[in-house]
Amino acid sequence: MRNLPRNEFGFAICLLPNGNLVRGPVSHGTPTSVEIQLRCQQGARFVGLGHTHPGGVAYPSRQDIKSGLESKSEFLAIKSDNDIGFFPIRRG
Numbered sequence: 001m002r003n004l005p006r007n008e009f010g011f012a013i014c015l016l017p018n019g020n021l022v023r024g025p026v027s028h029g030t031p032t033s034v035e036i037q038l039r040c041q042q043g044a045r046f047v048g049l050g051h052t053h054p055g056g057v058a059y060p061s062r063q064d065i066k067s068g069l070e071s072k073s074e075f076l077a078i079k080s081d082n083d084i085g086f087f088p089i090r091r092g
Helices: 062-070
Strands: 009-015 021-023 045-053 075-080 084-088
Touching: 021 045, 045 062, 062 075
Parallel strands: 045 075
Antiparallel strands: 009 021, 009 045, 075 084
16 A cells, blocks of 8 residues: 555454454544554454554654553554554563
């Protein structure tokens, strides 16, 4: 996906019992932030945060890392206009 929408969007990444990953509801934000709903379908558990950085880089900001820690996310997935990055959340 090139030329992402101007405003960030994001979603919870959820793990099904069969090992497949699915997304939760999509949240839309501003050009610099998005509040992601931490909801998964029944039977799935929350494991990660996915969101976009339109016009930016596919690398987590301080706020992204803080949100990942606060939500107990296992990883962040970030999509820029030209790249995608996956980042484990390290605690301790």
